[in-house]
Amino acid sequence: MQTEDVPEEAPREAAISVRDVTKKFRLHNDRKTNVKEMFSSRERRNRSEDFWALKGVTLDIPRGRTFGLIGHNGSGKSTLLKLVAGIHRPSSGSITAHGRVSAMLELGAGFHPEMSGRDNIYLNGSILGMTRKQIDAAMDEIIAFSGLEEFIDTPVKVYSSGMYVRLGFAIAVNLEPEILIIDEVIAVGDEAFQRRCFDHLYELRRKGVTIVLVTHSLALVADLCDEAAWLDGGTLKRVGPAREVVDDYLSAVNEREAAADDAEAAATGQTDVVVTDDDEFEGRTPRRGSGEIRVTGIQFLDQDGVERKFLSTGRPCTVRISYQATEDLPDVTFGLAFVHESGVQAAGPNSGYGPDTFVVPAGTGAVDYTVDSLPLQPGEFLLSVAAVDKGHMYDYIDRAFVLKVRAEDVVTEPGLVRMPGRWRQHTAAAPAIEQ
Ligand SMILES: Nc1ncnc2c1ncn2[C@@H]1O[C@H](COP(=O)(O)OP(=O)(O)OP(=O)(O)O)[C@@H](O)[C@H]1O
Known part of the structure; x- marks a missing residue:
């Protein structure tokens, strides 16, 4: 399912090249253990330490493909997206995006709170390098997609988190992105809006937009993505066809949980x-x-x-x-x-x-x-x-x-049971029902 509607001649050159990228954050530990430390700025400075969120990641995200990033909490997925979007700079290594990047990362990121929804659409469009005319042409569609007609001239600071997501997604997908990167945020919207987002993502994918997606929904990665990368503790564990990467990841998660269960059983002696x-x-x-x-x-x-x-x-x-x-x-x-x-x-x-x-x-x-x-x-x-x-x-x-x-593989079938069965097509030449 994941490759059939991708154009066969889709070129393999990279839309995003990530070369030996590291990202260091400085963690400040404000915990003060004694009175001397509370008053000594030198002691306090000593309490900051470096944390490597990415430790030498090299990766090519092919043009026109939908690419999933998976991994445990804190494995570096969002950090990598922020580097691609230019929100952070890598500590070393290089990231090159070949095309206009439209990003949907943190809630409300890229919005000016005092400005109306409409003015924020102009602001975002101009950041993406679009002319006012181009933005005007997309305006009605963006407002309709967001479903925020009533609130579009209200300052966004009064928007709910769901309304932020609606506007952010409507902008990101309707301003002709060449590379669209999306962090988990879609999950904040309601069911109907999520469905609309996914329909739109399928449409963009069909048009050849490169999509990079961070999500904890493995079924979504297996369904929507062509390829995926699995990050683990800031390093790249595996990259390849989405289903294979997801299956490997699931097996590792299951093994880890089984080991934890066994350890618990051993500890309780039961x-x-x-x-x-x-x-x-x-x-x-x-x-x-x-x-x-x-x-x-x-x-x-x-x-x-x-x-x-x-x-x-x-x-x-x-x-x-x-x-x-x-x-x-x-x-x-x-x-x-x-x-x-x-x-x-x-x-x-x-x-x-x-x-x-x-x-x-x-x-x-x-x-x-x-x-x-x-x-x-x-x-x-x-x-x-x-x-x-x-x-x-x-x-x-x-x-x-x-x-x-x-699940040891990705289960996308709804229902309580997986029905064993075979699908078979009968063409006009073949008998409708085989006896
Ligand atoms: N601005 C920051 N300052 C300090 N540490 C940070 C910063 N941003 C991220 N980190 C740390 O870097 C690590 C990777 O974070 P990141 O958000 O990239 O993980 P993630 O894989 O997206 O996790 P999740 O699935 O929970 O969203 C985490 O340990 C996080 O605490």
Whole structure:
């Protein structure tokens, strides 16, 4: 999807060249630890230290492409955009933009608070090197796009943050940018405005405008961007096709979180969720059943049989149900319910729907429920577990276990589940339906 409507002959030369760029900020630590320091300016000066927000980044952003910058908070994305926009200068290295840069960075940046929305449009246009005539030609469209007709002659200092974004975006996209750089700010607008922004971005992209976008929405990067760069602690971790970079980034985030979960589990000495009769079931149906068999815990295993605190959409996995039986039971079926955090039950597999009933000898044991490709989309699910024999309830625990589902690739499908399916086109020559 991300490359089909980009002109095939799109030239590969760089719209923005970033060469070995570093950016140093001086951090001032105002914390005063003793009375002497509070009065000594020399001591205070010593408390400032250098911080490298970018540490030698080299990157070419190709002309006519939509380019995403991703990375953790503080990784240097906004700093890089500000360098491209000329708001900051690099501490070393060089940045060259080949074309008129229009930027949408911080809220209200580039606006004069005392001036009206209309006058700010003239101001921004002239900063971008446009003539009054050119700005006049774009004026109606900008005002209509912003939806601020009523407020356009009011000083912008009384605008809400959403109104700032509307005006800023309307200006940035309608003043014929050659290179458009956008930081997260679109997220401030309401749903309808965001949709309009994205439609417009697709349109600009189609026209061959170079777009550089910082966002925490990985789905947006995968959908809208051709290429992406992943910044990590001020260095470039990866650059390449958007989906590949996003997938790598997601895997790294998942690994990091899994390691943190494992460390937490090791610290608490608990690796699975254990249900006891004393458990509280606040707001839920209490545990029910005659008790010959009791579920004692649930574990989530990945394709290698390794226990996980979360499972991944589209990957093989197993839910292991551990139990204790007080006597031999010849005909036990196990059931699970996956209830999404929104309250909707997404799935309810039961071994009785297939041929699988189990002979359960007295003592402890476990049954595994394995799927080849987990259809649940990222989110949190509550699991209920039941052990029954033809309608006789041995044990039923309602929504007692939490399953976190993550994505290892970018999930842009809406809904609770990812439906497996194939798309196929039939031309006039081909049969409409294959038997
Ligand atoms: N003007 C400044 N003075 C001092 N430090 C700064 C300044 N601007 C940014 N920094 C620091 O540089 C680092 C990178 O910041 P930057 O805003 O570029 O990160 P980011 O990747 O855009 O983060 P986020 O996703 O949170 O927006 C941060 O540690 C930040 O505190």
